[in-house]
């Protein structure tokens with residue numbers, strides 16, 4: 001069993017192969033020099049570590065050894081020879097597989113502009129986090145291009161460290177993709193209250209680095225000068241290996257509900273693939289979500305061993321900014337009606353329903369864990385294609401657990 005990509009999904013898959021009782025060779029090929037690590041803290045708690053960002057490992061060397069997982073670090077796969085079931089590595093050697101998992105993740109989308117210098121950074125890896133952190137200190141001015149999750153989490157971390165922050169978003173509001181306007185508004189207000197300047201509806205015309213700072217000229221003509229520009233305009237799936245070896249692509253590597261690619265010996269999972277979601281009539285989605293990457297890793301491993309199990313999990317995502325946690329279960333854009341449930345301390349949940357009453361998503365925001373329990377129960381209702389009573393959903397005195405039982 002060979003896995004390309006020693007990130008969240010690939011590493012989880014390696015352990016899942018062992019948990020499923022597989023006792024043959026498991027090789028995890030990873031381009032990065034570090035042991036497998038968690039990415040979500042890089043924009044959040046790691047970024048504000050008093051000293052410097054630290055790595056939160058998924059598995060240390062001892063645990064990998066204990067499970068007989070061979071990690072080839074600092075090594076990339078450069079091609080797949082499907083006819084001979086073998087991959088070529090950057091060290092020049094070839095590695096044969098019976099089953100192959102591609103878990104190559106995604107990489108930040110680049111701004112289509114020339115001349116972006118060392119003061120224009122993006123965040124995907126621990127090394128990126130170290131480079132960004134070197135610029136975040138009291139009084140430094142940080143421009144964040146893109147009002148998506150990573151940009152906004154970095155804006156919050158930069159403020160926490162005393163930097164001045166301007167966020168520039170081309171869309172009319174922040175968190176345009178996948179987050180309801182009412183929730184995005186709460187996040188916007190939290191940034192306002194912390195002194196972040198958010199500019200919406202203005203694109204980037206050019207960025208110049210004069211050696212001391214960056215000057216960002218917006219489409220409106222306004223110029224934002226900063227010590228660092230962080231580019232957070234989304235991510236693209238890493239598909240080069242699949243592309244050159246002729247695997248089917250469709251917004252990432254196209255896999256079926258069992259995470260199998262167009263080659264029955266090759267699976268793909270995590271951020272790099274798109275797959276059909278049965279609960280939404282097989283709508284094809286590509287998720288960039290920590291929990292989904294883990295679930296995919298486990299499912300791919302089981303199916304590499306012949307389990308033939310279909311993906312059944314409900315998508316789930318969270319983001320932390322200041323003291324607020326936002327959570328989304330399901331796909332809110334599938335909903336046609338919204339029901340709001342107000343909880344304590346300003347927290348609230350939006351339930352997204354089809355016209356026929358079927359619950360398809362729930363999104364919530366509030367301090368700390370305020371929405372966690374209800375979102376968890378909503379996720380179970382979504383998974384059951386439940387049609388809960390709208391009045392009961394809206395009433396905080398109705399326990400969602402009782403709706404689940406019903």
Ligand SMILES: Cc1cc2nc3c(=O)[nH]c(=O)nc-3n(C[C@H](O)[C@H](O)[C@H](O)COP(=O)(O)OP(=O)(O)OC[C@H]3O[C@@H](n4cnc5c(N)ncnc54)[C@H](O)[C@@H]3O)c2cc1C
Pocket residue numbers: 004005006007008009010029030031032038039040041042043075076077078103104105106123124125150238241269270271272287288289290291293316317318319320
């Ligand atoms: C800063 C940040 C914050 C995030 N915060 C959240 C959050 O709050 N909530 C949430 O749900 N999700 C969050 N995510 C998303 C989540 O981390 C990803 O969805 C998850 O890491 C995807 O796992 P993956 O294994 O598919 O990809 P990755 O974790 O990116 O792993 C892919 C690995 O494959 C390696 N690789 C690529 N090509 C090759 C090759 N040819 N050969 C060998 N190795 C290769 C890469 O170097 C990488 O190490 C965040 C992501 C980032 C970057």
